[in-house]
Amino acid sequence: MLKIKCPFCGVRDESEFSCGGEAHIARPTTDLKLTDKIFSEYLFMKYNPKGVFLERWCHTSGCRRWFNLARDTVSHEIIEIYPMGVFPKTVKGKKAYQANWRRKSKYEAVSKPAKRTKK
Amino acid sequence: MAKLNIDRGTRAFTRKSKRYSIFSIAKNAASYHQKWQQAWRHAEPKSTYDAVIIGGGGHGLATAYYLANIHGITNIAVIEKGWLGGGNTGRNTTIIRSNYMWDESAAIYEHALKLWEGLSQDLNFNVMFSQRGVLTISHSEHELKGMSRRVHAIRLNGIDSDILSPSEIKKLVPTINIDPNIRYPVMGGFIQKRAGTARHDAVAWGYARAADELGVDIIQNCEVTGLRRNGNQITGIQTTKGFVKTSKVGCVVAGHSSIIADMANIRLPITSRPLQAIVSEPIKPILDTVIMSNAVHMYISQSDKGEMVLGAGVDKYNSYAQTGSWTIPEHMVAAAIDLFPFLSQLRMLRQWGGIVDTCPDASPIISKTDVKGLYFNCGWGTGGFKATPGSGHVFADLIANDRPNPIALPFGLKRFETGYLIDEHGAAGVAH
Numbered sequence: 432m433l434k435i436k437c438p439f440c441g442v443r444d445e446s447e448f449s450c451g452g453e454a455h456i457a458r459p460t461t462d463l464k465l466t467d468k469i470f471s472e473y474l475f476m477k478y479n480p481k482g483v484f485l486e487r488w489c490h491t492s493g494c495r496r497w498f499n500l501a502r503d504t505v506s507h508e509i510i511e512i513y514p515m516g517v518f519p520k521t522v523k524g525k526k527a528y529q530a531n532w533r534r535k536s537k538y539e540a541v542s543k544p545a546k547r548t549k550k
Numbered sequence: 551m552a553k554l555n556i557d558r559g560t561r562a563f564t565r566k567s568k569r570y571s572i573f574s575i576a577k578n579a580a581s582y583h584q585k586w587q588q589a590w591r592h593a594e595p596k597s598t599y600d601a602v603i604i605g606g607g608g609h610g611l612a613t614a615y616y617l618a619n620i621h622g623i624t625n626i627a628v629i630e631k632g633w634l635g636g637g638n639t640g641r642n643t644t645i646i647r648s649n650y651m652w653d654e655s656a657a658i659y660e661h662a663l664k665l666w667e668g669l670s671q672d673l674n675f676n677v678m679f680s681q682r683g684v685l686t687i688s689h690s691e692h693e694l695k696g697m698s699r700r701v702h703a704i705r706l707n708g709i710d711s712d713i714l715s716p717s718e719i720k721k722l723v724p725t726i727n728i729d730p731n732i733r734y735p736v737m738g739g740f741i742q743k744r745a746g747t748a749r750h751d752a753v754a755w756g757y758a759r760a761a762d763e764l765g766v767d768i769i770q771n772c773e774v775t776g777l778r779r780n781g782n783q784i785t786g787i788q789t790t791k792g793f794v795k796t797s798k799v800g801c802v803v804a805g806h807s808s809i810i811a812d813m814a815n816i817r818l819p820i821t822s823r824p825l826q827a828i829v830s831e832p833i834k835p836i837l838d839t840v841i842m843s844n845a846v847h848m849y850i851s852q853s854d855k856g857e858m859v860l861g862a863g864v865d866k867y868n869s870y871a872q873t874g875s876w877t878i879p880e881h882m883v884a885a886a887i888d889l890f891p892f893l894s895q896l897r898m899l900r901q902w903g904g905i906v907d908t909c910p911d912a913s914p915i916i917s918k919t920d921v922k923g924l925y926f927n928c929g930w931g932t933g934g935f936k937a938t939p940g941s942g943h944v945f946a947d948l949i950a951n952d953r954p955n956p957i958a959l960p961f962g963l964k965r966f967e968t969g970y971l972i973d974e975h976g977a978a979g980v981a982h
Binding site for chain 2: 445446450471476484
């Protein structure tokens with residue numbers, strides 16, 4: 432059982448949350464110009480690392496707000512919790528962001544990166 | 551639905567001296583069972599193979615066995631990073647069935663079930679395949695209607711499937727409560743009588759022994775660390791026991807598929823999740839059918855040892871730790887008690903998790919890739935055990951002939967580009 436510190440409500444049991452899967456997937460803005468193969472990378476292909484993974488969680492049974500979380504998929508250690516729309520700050524989090532194959536994918540090159548918001 | 555004549559192969563166990571039989575038992579009893587031959591050799595990797603299978607679970611060993619037995623390719627190795635059947639093959643709830651709604655799934659799971667039906671004879675190893683029936687219960691009028699649609703679709707494909715009334719269910723499963731005034735009333739159900747269970751370890755051991763007999767090298771405690779290629783052609787694999795030269799690599803590593811795919815710079819639509827199961831202390835026989843329920847979301851059967859075996863859905867987040875969250879077993883036990891209140895008296899003995907490779911459409915991937923000589927068999931998700939013989943059979947055909955046969959064809963990676971998905975999420979007969 433994970434103990435997750437909701438940025439809005441504090442530490443709660445995992446059962447109050449739902450996991451929304453991989454974070455920072457940018458939607459291609461020029462869909463019609465992409466080939467089916469490249470669009471399927473956006474739509475179906477997954478980054479599925481054994482190690483640090485950046486994912487979205489929602490405090491479904493609490494404040495119902497979304498946030499990002501960097502977690503190790505082997506030890507389940509939670510490395511960092513950070514708001515939606517921003518990028519991880521820890522060394523491990525940054526490394527995990529760069530390690531994702533999407534950073535080199537053709538579709539991401541034609542996607543607008545998620546905007547940094549001031550917090 | 552695509553159908554193939556089932557070629558069971560003719561090359562295995564031609565030497566009588568190696569066969570298990572009543573005479574071999576008698577002979578070995580006379581020597582106090584001290585002289586049984588080794589079931590398979592402890593092989594070390596050779597420098598070159600015609601094909602290498604990564605992953606020594608049921609699917610990988612079956613692939614090697616059928617490659618050797620049907621296609622005559624015997625210079626092959628199965629590379630396993632742990633021990634045989636130590637992954638999902640030894641971690642599932644052993645349920646076997648072929649009552650899938652879509653034609654593509656029906657074809658492959660029925661192909662597997664037909665192979666299961668003769669598997670103990672084929673392998674000369676008792677896999678304890680027991681066709682005790684799998685009964686899916688419905689708890690509402692609407693679920694029952696959806697179920698009857700599924701039953702008819704399944705029957706049109708020539709697969710046995712029957713709707714049962716509550717009284718027929720009571721006759722089959724005397725421990726069930728069919729009172730209409732309970733929280734989850736039993737409104738009816740559907741059964742596949744040819745479905746059942748098998749001894750999962752025996753499946754791995756049986757395939758390993760039969761493959762070894764045909765000359766396949768089974769290499770345990772050997773992890774693949776890299777793939778080598780020349781241009782777009784696979785030339786070999788790097789392992790913890792050195793480099794192995796080969797031009798064909800079949801990858802059957804379930805939850806770790808994405809790791810191997812990364813080595814070849816290939817993308818897969820796979821997420822790795824824990825799927826948990828629990829067994830209770832052994833009790834006297836009370837349940838000789840497998841019971842599933844979508845509404846309370848669990849499945850239960852009784853093993854030959856008498857333990858109640860329970861399973862449910864996958865954990866909600868990605869993980870490579872073979873354990874899982876406590877919320878799942880808690881839910882699983884609560885659901886089981888809803889169906890069978892007497893289970894609340896039982897103590898649970900063991901809980902475990904396996905890392906399953908879930909796919910967006912809940913159907914497997916049996917496919918060539920953009921890299922020549924690299925084949926993937928993955929994405930079986932929560933239901934791979936039942937397909938073991940069929941999966942190995944069609945995957946061996948794909949590797950040997952470098953083209954998918956009609957049963958494997960719909961399961962190519964191309965479907966994620968064309969959109970021809972085989973969406974079994976709601977159609978499979980049990981929730982995922």
